Structure formats: structure tokens, C-alpha cells
Amino acid sequence: MAVWKVVVLLDLALALGVGGGYLWWGRQADRLGRELAEARAAAAGPREFHAEGVIRAVLPEIGVVVITHDEIAGYMPAMTMGFRATSPKIYDAVEVGDTVRFTLGGVPPNLALTSIEKLGRR
Amino acid sequence: MTELGLLARFVHLSASIVVVGSTALLLLAGRSDRRTALAWESRVVALTRALVWLAIAAGGVVLAHQAATLESRTAAALEPLALARVAFETRFGQIWLARHGLLLLLGAFVMLRFDLREGVDWRAARGQTLLLAALALGVLGTAGHSAAVEPSAATAIAADVAHLLAGGIWAGALPALALLLRAASREAGADARPYAVVATRRFSRAALLLVAILLVTGVVVTVAQVGSIAALLGTGYGRLLLLKLVLVLVALAAATLGRRRLLPRLGGDAATVGRPAMRRLAASVTVETCCVLAILLVVVALGVSPPARHEQPEWPLPFRLALGALADTPDARPFVLIGSQLAVLGVVVALCSMALRSARLPLLAGGGVLVLAGLVMAVPPLATDAYPTTYERPAVPYQASSIAAGAVRYARDCATCHGPSGAGDGPAARALAPPPPDLRAHHATLHTAGDLYWWITHGRRAMPAFGHLEPNERWSLVNYLRALAAADAARRVGPVVDSARTQVAAPDFTFAVGPTPPRALRDYRGARIVLVVLYTLPASRDRLAELAARYEMLAPLGAEIIAVPTDASPDAIKSLGPAPRIFFPVVTEGAPEIVRTYGLFMAGPHAEFLVDRQGYLRALEAAPRGTERLLANIQALNDEKVVAAPPAEHVH
Numbered sequence: 128m129a130v131w132k133v134v135v136l137l138d139l140a141l142a143l144g145v146g147g148g149y150l151w152w153g154r155q156a157d158r159l160g161r162e163l164a165e166a167r168a169a170a171a172g173p174r175e176f177h178a179e180g181v182i183r184a185v186l187p188e189i190g191v192v193v194i195t196h197d198e199i200a201g202y203m204p205a206m207t208m209g210f211r212a213t214s215p216k217i218y219d220a221v222e223v224g225d226t227v228r229f230t231l232g233g234v235p236p237n238l239a240l241t242s243i244e245k246l247g248r249r
Numbered sequence: 250m251t252e253l254g255l256l257a258r259f260v261h262l263s264a265s266i267v268v269v270g271s272t273a274l275l276l277l278a279g280r281s282d283r284r285t286a287l288a289w290e291s292r293v294v295a296l297t298r299a300l301v302w303l304a305i306a307a308g309g310v311v312l313a314h315q316a317a318t319l320e321s322r323t324a325a326a327l328e329p330l331a332l333a334r335v336a337f338e339t340r341f342g343q344i345w346l347a348r349h350g351l352l353l354l355l356g357a358f359v360m361l362r363f364d365l366r367e368g369v370d371w372r373a374a375r376g377q378t379l380l381l382a383a384l385a386l387g388v389l390g391t392a393g394h395s396a397a398v399e400p401s402a403a404t405a406i407a408a409d410v411a412h413l414l415a416g417g418i419w420a421g422a423l424p425a426l427a428l429l430l431r432a433a434s435r436e437a438g439a440d441a442r443p444y445a446v447v448a449t450r451r452f453s454r455a456a457l458l459l460v461a462i463l464l465v466t467g468v469v470v471t472v473a474q475v476g477s478i479a480a481l482l483g484t485g486y487g488r489l490l491l492l493k494l495v496l497v498l499v500a501l502a503a504a505t506l507g508r509r510r511l512l513p514r515l516g517g518d519a520a521t522v523g524r525p526a527m528r529r530l531a532a533s534v535t536v537e538t539c540c541v542l543a544i545l546l547v548v549v550a551l552g553v554s555p556p557a558r559h560e561q562p563e564w565p566l567p568f569r570l571a572l573g574a575l576a577d578t579p580d581a582r583p584f585v586l587i588g589s590q591l592a593v594l595g596v597v598v599a600l601c602s603m604a605l606r607s608a609r610l611p612l613l614a615g616g617g618v619l620v621l622a623g624l625v626m627a628v629p630p631l632a633t634d635a636y637p638t639t640y641e642r643p644a645v646p647y648q649a650s651s652i653a654a655g656a657v658r659y660a661r662d663c664a665t666c667h668g669p670s671g672a673g674d675g676p677a678a679r680a681l682a683p684p685p686p687d688l689r690a691h692h693a694t695l696h697t698a699g700d701l702y703w704w705i706t707h708g709r710r711a712m713p714a715f716g717h718l719e720p721n722e723r724w725s726l727v728n729y730l731r732a733l734a735a736a737d738a739a740r741r742v743g744p745v746v747d748s749a750r751t752q753v754a755a756p757d758f759t760f761a762v763g764p765t766p767p768r769a770l771r772d773y774r775g776a777r778i779v780l781v782v783l784y785t786l787p788a789s790r791d792r793l794a795e796l797a798a799r800y801e802m803l804a805p806l807g808a809e810i811i812a813v814p815t816d817a818s819p820d821a822i823k824s825l826g827p828a829p830r831i832f833f834p835v836v837t838e839g840a841p842e843i844v845r846t847y848g849l850f851m852a853g854p855h856a857e858f859l860v861d862r863q864g865y866l867r868a869l870e871a872a873p874r875g876t877e878r879l880l881a882n883i884q885a886l887n888d889e890k891v892v893a894a895p896p897a898e899h900v901h
Contacts, residue, residue, distance in 0.1 A: 129370055138377070197765050222827065224822035226764055
């Protein structure tokens with residue numbers, strides 16, 4: 128066989144090897160993405176989140192408490208946000224400026240405050 | 250141990266480059282059936298074969314050395330597990346694997362004995378060798394410092410790869426070229442002389458292009474890795490680069506001389522002109538080869554030293570050149586102007602002399618004299634004192650906590666002479682000659698942070714040294730002085746946003762609201778306009794209610810409000826009470842430093858500072874009423890098209 132044919136075959140094999148390897152890795156990424164989506168779907172259902180924050184406002188007329196809170200792991204980063212309370216009793220004992228530990232419950236994204244516990248000064 | 254690693258890298262790089270270059274030279278020269286040329290070709294091919302395996306062996310030592318370095322124990326160099334960890338789990342290792350895969354393929358390929366009598370077969374075999382060797386060399390460019398350049402690593406990598414390949418072909422071809430010239434310059438090699446002449450001409454033409462690529466990509470890589478004159482002169486990396494430049498200039502001078510003087514004579518009468526010229530050219534190429542080996546040694550050293558950009562430059566000269574030096578001496582300005590124009594004229598004349606054949610020398614000399622005269626006129630007025638720390642980056646960022654700490658230190662140690670506000674009017678100032686300077690004035694433009702740091706550390710004229718303070722405390726003093734100067738400049742910033750006014754960087758600060766994690770002003774960079782409100786209850790309550798009522802409107806406009814209580818109470822939110830409903834951040838931690846720092850810019854019970862998306866202070870007001878002006882200011886900032894680069898994290 129002529130040398131130039133050997134060289135062409137060698138280069139083709141090289142290109143196929145690199146291309147095939149790239150495609151294989153691409154498949155892996157797709158598969159991982161699918162697994163992640165499945166894991167996410169499996170996580171749907173009632174959940175509970177805990178975080179700390181400081182009360183900024185209590186709005187009894189609409190049953191909402193505004194809290195500047197810490198990161199809620201697995202749900203949202205730190206921010207100031209209004210949360211619906213499941214019952215007025217939950218916010219009876221707190222007032223603006225209190226540092227609290229609170230619990231959100233429900234099926235995301237329909238979460239509501241299920242309890243607020245006052246913390247001492249840190 | 251380090252020397253062994255350096256040596257292995259040097260051998261590996263040199264061998265890889267010579268394989269690429271000599272194969273490229275074979276292709277450039279083409280085939281010949283002359284006996285001497287054939288003998289040379291088979292020598293070069295044998296050399297290539299040996300060098301590929303040498304490169305692979307040296308590469309193995311490099312990997313072992315890397316394993317020992319990463320695990321910081323010598324024994325790891327010989328442990329298969331440690332080697333596998335480095336090869337598979339580090340970026341260096343993965344690139345190493347790719348390179349050595351290609352090199353092994355190349356090694357196997359060059360070991361095969363082919364029948365190369367057909368021209369197409371010959372080109373295919375040589376071309377394949379070049380392709381594999383160049384691929385292996387090019388991959389090296391993705392493993393170096395360029396891969397770590399932010400934010401445009403792709404450009405830096407592309408420049409690095411082009412630099413490696415062009416350098417590989419040019420520098421790597423030199424040993425083979427020297428061999429050919431030497432062989433053909435012997436009496437017995439006369440049959441290959443025409444072939445050698447053609448090969449040298451072709452190489453010389455290609456080398457012009459390659460050197461141009463080397464220079465351009467070299468500048469790109471240098472800008473990415475060094476970035477400033479201070480880093481070039483003041484760091485180990487920069488000085489190595491200068492050394493490399495000198496060696497390159499020597500090699501280029503030898504190459505130019507060879508091209509100009511010897512190349513035209515190669516074809517002359519064999520005994521009297523051609524052969525002696527060829528011998529001298531062979532010697533000149535050997536000199537270039539030695540330079541290239543030295544350059545490669547420097548390149549390897551550069552590869553393992555931290556890039557200048559990440560090092561603290563230590564300025565080596567007692568002076569530096571700065572336009573700011575003219576601020577004090579308006580009389581010198583015309584000299585600088587005329588001098589600079591003379592120098593430019595001189596450069597133009599010198600360039601013209603290159604284009605002209607007649608009167609080249611007088612013109613060149615005249616241009617040189619003009620440049621010299623221009624520099625003698627323009628440079629001395631620009632010179633200003635400099636110190637080893639002049640270009641050092643402050644160890645402490647320009648932020649409120651440092652400025653506040655500096656303010657405390659200043660009040661205790663400095664205010665006696667420099668005055669409570671930095672005006673140079675302290676109680677002890679009258680006894681001093683020369684009197685202490687006004688620190689608020691153009692200290693900010695004329696002197697670098699490193700200059701101030703040096704004076705604080707070593708003293709100056711009547712000022713004693715404060716080298717006994719911790720370095721961080723000294724940098725905090727520098728930051729405080731910068732804040733004083735910025736506060737002075739901020740007097741020209743009014744309540745209305747005006748793009749034409751000087752921009753003053755807003756000192757960064759960190760704060761927290763209740764139990765939330767700390768945030769910083771700079772977190773809002775590029776995202777939000779921030780209104781920093783220093784307030785005092787009860788006087789500010791109405792204003793806060795006004796802002797709170799407008800808060801819902803500000804978020805869609807891209808603005809945030811950060812309220813800072815001047816009493817720095819941790820119970821600030823509680824003191825505000827349930828009405829008005831305030832949803833913007835009220836600082837409960839970090840307030841004292843913010844109040845102290847921003848109080849320099851505007852003191853009083855209530856003050857508002859508008860910070861744009863780049864982090865510049867754009868408007869400030871003591872007791873604003875109504876929100877129309879605030880909304881108009883935010884609108885003006887949103888409409889701005891010319892965006893300034895954000896201020897550096899550190900003062901300069």
C-alpha cells in the first residue's frame with residue numbers, strides 16, 4: 128500500500144477517534160442532565176424549609192409577614208420577601224425588628240409560613 | 250529537585266520544537282536526489298526519531314516531578330497511583346495525556362520504514378510527522394498561564410498556541426539548517442550547494458513571516474501576563490521576559506546580518522565567495538541556535554514562575570515618569586510638548602531613511618539626534634521620585650472598615666501635624682519647616698498609594714517613620730488618605746447627576762441585616778443603582794416614609810436603597826417600628842464604619858449618596874425633600890450610554 132494511503136487512513140482513524148470520544152462525552156452530559164431532571168421531579172411533593180430572618184412588617188389584613196431572611200437552602204437565596212401565613216396565630220407574638228427562626232411548608236412554589244419562633248439577640 | 254523539573258521541561262520543550270522545525274524545513278526545502286542532500290535528510294530524520302522519544306522520556310520525568318510537587322513528597326514521583334491521580338484528575342495531567350498520546354503516535358509513525366520513492370508518499374510521510382508534532386506542540390499552549398487569563402482566556406490561548414507554533418517552526422529549524430549549510434559548504438558536499446541555497450532562501454522568506462507572528466503574539470501574551478511597565482521591571486517574571494527579549498534581539502541581529510550580508514553571496518563562485526559565505530552563515534545559524542536554546546531555558550523558567558500580573562512589583566528605579574508631575578510646574582509644560590514633538594519627528598525621519606536608498610545614513614543619524622534631543626527636553630520634567638513600593642498594590646482593599654480603622658490611627662498619630670482634616674494645619678505644624686503638605690490636594694493624582702505607603706513606613710523630611718505599625722495599619726492609613734482626597738473631590742459632586750463631573754469611587758462596605766449573611770456594596774455592581782441613606786431618628790422619619798412609599802417604584806427602575814442608622818444601633822429595625830413599612834435593607838451590622846467613612850463625604854444627621862452601577866458616587870445631598878430629584882437622577886443614570894470602567898478594588 129502506498130504511504131500516502133496509510134497516512135490518510137491514519138488521519139481518518141484519528142479524526143474518528145477524537146470525534147467519537149467527543150460525542151461519547153456529549154452523551155454523558157445529556158444522561159447526567161436527564162438524571163438531574165428525574166431527581167428534581169422525584170423531589171416534588173410537600174416539603175418543609177427552615178431559615179432565620181428579621182421581621183420587617185406584619186400585614187394582618189392580608190395575612191402576610193415580610194421577612195428579610197437568610198438563604199433558604201434548596202429554595203431561594205437571601206432576600207426580603209413577604210410570606211403568607213397559614214393562620215393569624217403564627218404572627219401574633221412577633222413584631223417588627225424581631226429576629227426569628229421560621230418554617231415554610233407546602234408543595235413548592237405554594238409555600239406558607241407554618242411557624243415562627245422568636246430568637247434572642249445573636 | 251526543582252532544577253530536575255526545569256531541566257526535564259527544557260529538554261521536553263526543546264526536543265518537541267526541534268522535531269516540528271526540522272520537519273518543516275524538510276518540507277520547505279523539498280526533496281533532492283543529490284547524495285549530500287540525501288545524507289542530510291536521513292540524518293535529520295534520524296535526529297527527529299531520537300528527539301521524539303527523548304521528548305516522551307523527558308515528559309515522563311515532568312509528570313513525575315509534577316506529582317512530587319503536588320503531593321509535596323519526593324516518593325510520589327515513583328508511585329503509579331500518585332502519577333495516575335495527576336494524569337487523570339488535574340488539567341495539567343489531562344493535557345499531558347493528550348500531548349503524549351500524540352507524541353507516542355508520532356514516535357510509532359517515525360519508527361516505521363516506508364518506501365518513499367514516490368513524491369506524494371514523501372510529502373505524506375513528512376507532512377504527517379509535521380502534523381502530529383505541531384498538534385502535540387500546539388496543545389502545550391492550552392496548559393500554560395494563558396489558560397488562566399481572565400476574562401478572555403480564548404484570545405490568550407490562541408495567541409500562545411500561535412506563538413508556540415511559529416516559534417517552533419522558526420527556532421526548531423535552525424539546527425537542521427546549520428547541519429545542511431555545514432555539509433554543503435564542504436568541498437565534498439558541493440553537489441548539494443544549489444539545494445542548500447534554495448532551502449536557505451525559502452527558509453529565510455518563511456522566517457520573516459514567522460518572526461512577525463512571534464512578535465505580535467508575544468506582545469499579546471505579554472499584555473495578558475504582565476500588563477504594566479511596573480510589572481515588567483519590578484517582578485521576576487517581567488525581568489525574565491526582558492532577558493528573553495534581549496536574547497531574541499541578539500538572535501534577530503544575527504539572522505538579519507546573515508540575511509543581508511551572506512544570503513546574496515551564497516550562489517557566488519564556490520571557492521572564493523560561495524563556500525566561505527556558506528561557512529559563515531552556518532556559524533551564524535549556530536549562534537542563533539545557541540540563543541534559541543537560552544531563550545527556551547528562559548521560556549521554561551517563565552512557565553513555572555507566577556505571572557507578573559499576580560506579583561507585587563518592586564520598582565527598581567529611584568524615579569518614574571508621570572504626567573501628573575507637571576501639575577506643580579506649569580513652566581515645564583511647553584518643553585515637554587516640544588520635546589515630544591521633536592521625538593516623534595525624529596522617529597518619522599528615521600522611518601523615512603529606511604525607505605530611501607540614498608542618504609540613508611545621514612537621515613538615520615539626523616532622526617536619532619532629533620529623538621535624543623526630544624527625549625532630553627521632554628523626559629526630565631516628567632520625572633518624579635519613586636520608591637520600591639511605588640507600584641505595590643495595597644494589601645487592604647479600599648473599603649469602609651479599612652478607612653475607619655485608618656481614621657482612628659490618623660487621629661492618634663498624624664493629626665498633630667497634618668491637622669484633623671489633612672489640611673496640614675495641626676497644632677505642631679507651625680514648628681516644622683517645610684510645613685506638612687495639604688494631604689487633600691493633588692496627593693491623589695501625583696502620588697501612588699505605594700508612594701504614601703513608603704513615606705509612612707520610612708518617614709520623609711520632618712516626618713518620622715511609622716514602620717513599627719502593622720502593614721495592614723499602614724495600608725489603612727493610605728486608604729484613609731485616599732478617602733480624604735476623594736471627599737475633597739466629592740465637594741464638586743452636587744445633588745444632581747452630571748456626566749461631565751469628575752467621578753469619585755464610592756468606598757466599598759459590608760453590612761448585614763439581622764441574621765442574614767453579610768453583603769457588600771460591590772455586590773450591586775453592574776446590577777443596581779444604590780442610594781445609601783445615613784439617617785438619624787426621629788428627624789429622618791418623614792424622609793424614610795417618603796422613600797418607603799416610593800420603594801416599589803425604585804426596584805423596576807433598577808435602584809436599591811440601603812439605610813444606615815447614624816447611631817449604629819443593632820436594634821435599628823425595631824426602633825423604626827411598624828410604620829412606615831420599610832422593606833429596603835436597614836443595616837444592623839457594619840453601620841459604624843459606613844457612617845464614619847461616608848461622614849467624610851458629607852457630615853450631618855441625614856445624608857444621601859447615589860452610587861451608580863459602576864460603583865461611582867454620582868450625587869449627594871444633605872436633607873433632600875420629595876422624590877422627584879431622586880427619580881430624575883436614577884432616570885439620568887439609566888439613560889447614560891458612556892459607561893466608565895468600574896473603579897479598582899484597591900487604590901492606586
